[in-house]
Amino acid sequence: MTFTGDERAQSVQVGAVLLFGVLIIAFSSYQAFAVPEQNREVEFNHNQQVQTHLQDLRNAIVSVPGQPSQQAVSVQLGTRYPSRLVATNPGPPSGLLYTDGTTNESQNLTVRNAEAINPETADYWDGTAPRHYNTGAIAYKPEYNVYGEAPETVYEHSVVYNQFREGNITLSEQAMVDGRDITLVALNGSMSRSASDSVTVDVRPTSQSSRTVRVTNATETSNVSVSFLSRLPAEEWRVLLEDEVDPSPGNKSNDRYIANVIEAEGPGSLYNVTVVFERGATYRLKMAKAGVGTRVASESDAYLTTVGSENVTVAKGDDEEIVLEVRDAYNNPVSDVEVNGSVDGSNAGSLTTDTESSDSDGRVRFVYETSQSTTTGTATVQFSLDEINGSFDGESPEDVSAPVTVTEANPGSGGGSGNTGLTYNEDAIALNSNGNTDGGVDGGVQFSVTNELGEEITITTVAIDPVNDDIIRLSDTFSNDRDPAPQENEVYIQADTNGYTDFGGGTDVPRTVDVDSDGSLNGPNPVLSDTSTATFHLFEFIQDTLFGSSEIDMTGESVTITVTYELSSGGTDSKMFTVTPGGANTNEQPNADFTITSDGSESNGKWDFDASPSSDPQGDIVTYEWDFDEDGIFETTGQTVEKKRVDSGTVVALRVVDSEGNADTVRKEVP
Numbered sequence: 001m002t003f004t005g006d007e008r009a010q011s012v013q014v015g016a017v018l019l020f021g022v023l024i025i026a027f028s029s030y031q032a033f034a035v036p037e038q039n040r041e042v043e044f045n046h047n048q049q050v051q052t053h054l055q056d057l058r059n060a061i062v063s064v065p066g067q068p069s070q071q072a073v074s075v076q077l078g079t080r081y082p083s084r085l086v087a088t089n090p091g092p093p094s095g096l097l098y099t100d101g102t103t104n105e106s107q108n109l110t111v112r113n114a115e116a117i118n119p120e121t122a123d124y125w126d127g128t129a130p131r132h133y134n135t136g137a138i139a140y141k142p143e144y145n146v147y148g149e150a151p152e153t154v155y156e157h158s159v160v161y162n163q164f165r166e167g168n169i170t171l172s173e174q175a176m177v178d179g180r181d182i183t184l185v186a187l188n189g190s191m192s193r194s195a196s197d198s199v200t201v202d203v204r205p206t207s208q209s210s211r212t213v214r215v216t217n218a219t220e221t222s223n224v225s226v227s228f229l230s231r232l233p234a235e236e237w238r239v240l241l242e243d244e245v246d247p248s249p250g251n252k253s254n255d256r257y258i259a260n261v262i263e264a265e266g267p268g269s270l271y272n273v274t275v276v277f278e279r280g281a282t283y284r285l286k287m288a289k290a291g292v293g294t295r296v297a298s299e300s301d302a303y304l305t306t307v308g309s310e311n312v313t314v315a316k317g318d319d320e321e322i323v324l325e326v327r328d329a330y331n332n333p334v335s336d337v338e339v340n341g342s343v344d345g346s347n348a349g350s351l352t353t354d355t356e357s358s359d360s361d362g363r364v365r366f367v368y369e370t371s372q373s374t375t376t377g378t379a380t381v382q383f384s385l386d387e388i389n390g391s392f393d394g395e396s397p398e399d400v401s402a403p404v405t406v407t408e409a410n411p412g413s414g415g416g417s418g419n420t421g422l423t424y425n426e427d428a429i430a431l432n433s434n435g436n437t438d439g440g441v442d443g444g445v446q447f448s449v450t451n452e453l454g455e456e457i458t459i460t461t462v463a464i465d466p467v468n469d470d471i472i473r474l475s476d477t478f479s480n481d482r483d484p485a486p487q488e489n490e491v492y493i494q495a496d497t498n499g500y501t502d503f504g505g506g507t508d509v510p511r512t513v514d515v516d517s518d519g520s521l522n523g524p525n526p527v528l529s530d531t532s533t534a535t536f537h538l539f540e541f542i543q544d545t546l547f548g549s550s551e552i553d554m555t556g557e558s559v560t561i562t563v564t565y566e567l568s569s570g571g572t573d574s575k576m577f578t579v580t581p582g583g584a585n586t587n588e589q590p591n592a593d594f595t596i597t598s599d600g601s602e603s604n605g606k607w608d609f610d611a612s613p614s615s616d617p618q619g620d621i622v623t624y625e626w627d628f629d630e631d632g633i634f635e636t637t638g639q640t641v642e643k644k645r646v647d648s649g650t651v652v653a654l655r656v657v658d659s660e661g662n663a664d665t666v667r668k669e670v671p
Helices: 008-062 234-240
Strands: 071-076 094-100 108-112 114-116 131-134 137-143 152-156 159-163 168-170 181-188 192-195 198-207 213-217 225-230 258-265 271-277 283-291 303-306 312-315 319-327 338-344 355-357 363-369 377-384 399-407 421-424 429-431 444-452 457-466 471-474 491-494 499-502 511-514 533-538 541-545 548-551 559-567 572-579 595-597 606-610 621-627 640-645 651-658 663-669
Touching: 008 071, 008 137, 008 152, 008 159, 008 181, 008 198, 108 181, 131 181, 168 234, 192 198, 234 258, 234 271, 303 399, 312 319, 319 377, 319 399, 338 363, 355 363, 363 377, 421 559, 421 572, 444 559, 444 572, 457 491, 457 533, 572 663
Parallel strands: 181 283, 312 399
Antiparallel strands: 071 198, 094 137, 094 192, 108 131, 108 225, 114 213, 137 152, 152 159, 159 168, 198 283, 213 283, 225 271, 258 271, 303 319, 319 363, 338 355, 338 377, 377 399, 421 444, 429 444, 444 533, 457 511, 457 559, 471 541, 491 499, 491 533, 541 548, 559 572, 595 606, 606 640, 621 651, 651 663
């Protein structure tokens, strides 16, 4: 049998060929268009992820000033494409994480015209010699297969940004300038890592502490300035610093102190950017050095300075401790450095040891002792990082010359200002704020102190801690459109030079108030000459109640005040006292006292604090409160605190409160 014209077999073959061709074309299209687009999305998402990792790295670096331990940050340099059954992927994309300029000594951050307020620190920070610090950037350069327009992500000078061919986009804010606070973290070390997997970057604090140095312009015609090399031009730094640039230079009430941001030509593609600060202000300079990778240079001692008052007074037959600190070029402590000491002159007292080594806080403690035959008057004690010989120069950074006044034993209470400290005059009263229409609640507190230190002082901070925990706020009744005045600001200090702080909507207490910078409206630091009296006005205190908050009558309410001040001769000190407007309540005031003990060499830096030596005429002490960090705020309670880790030299305060709210405080230094 034959089938004329039957072509079915040929038709099947042609159909199969056509179908196979369609599949080939579809697969080719998928491979050529769909796969790259999907891979591009993978690369884009990875790029977003790595930008977040760079911001984590930035946070680790800028936190070095307050972070004593090493921090590890993971950065995913590359990524992987999803597995495919019918298509192929190119090799996994990678990325390069590298440092730029961090070991090039010519690539510096430079501080100019900054003179320290402390005279001994000013031997190093004298305002004439520019201070140079090597630093640079750390950058991530992607090596993608498809996402060709991906940016290079860069960290430098506290800022992370994306660098595109056509411009830059910042990913973080700057952390260098905040009002009068200047925080500079130099980046040092060498690193270059290229991979498609993640790498761990260890950020090592090479020089760090939370210490600040107060500086100002060295001359009336100079400005404190900070210069650095950057991939960003000055115009972009002006945007980053917009909230700190003073729109009306010289206006000290707006908490903006940058006078200008200027630019000069730098090497290669870098810009030389300079931030210029206003004259006549005191700036808090905090510096640190972070190391990444290899070739991280360590820091050695750069200068020696005093801690506390330089004016030491000791009666014949007594002794007095003199504390100094060894610091590196970043103003941070250096341990295990030998310091030499000597008393200049004959029959002028002596030091118990001629050499001491700096501890973990960079501090050395010498004891100056006298006998009954020691000559009265002023003796000079010399300290040096070098041998004390004919080349000793008290104005060099390595040398410190400390005057010591030797007085007759038990000199009595003769005339003159004496050296009894900053004295509270026991005159606290409760007052109603001027213009307050609340019915006459005396919610404000006024008291005075007298300077009996024998020299001029500048008040810097005031810590305010009410005994009554229901007192939660301090808020005046006036807006900031009025001229500052007593009882019209939260804190107003009448002295030879008046100072004030206004918080606008008030501030929570307890709180330490930095008089010249904390508020929305600030005056200068109050200055108090020898024998002068300063009157403090705190208005007004607010209590928490079941029905909200309201002003509280401060009569009989105790408040612990800690006044910190700088002495004209250099150094910083403080005075703590408790004010009770109207005097003590029904009970007589208690007496605070405590002991500090340890297990000796087995203590591992931990101490036991026992307030049982405290007493009260009525025997009704109800609260024992402790301040272990010298901020004037009492955070810990209990009659005893055991195994507390506190550094030697720390001044610990105890406040005891009786059943009527009467309080007493005492401070002691940890051995």
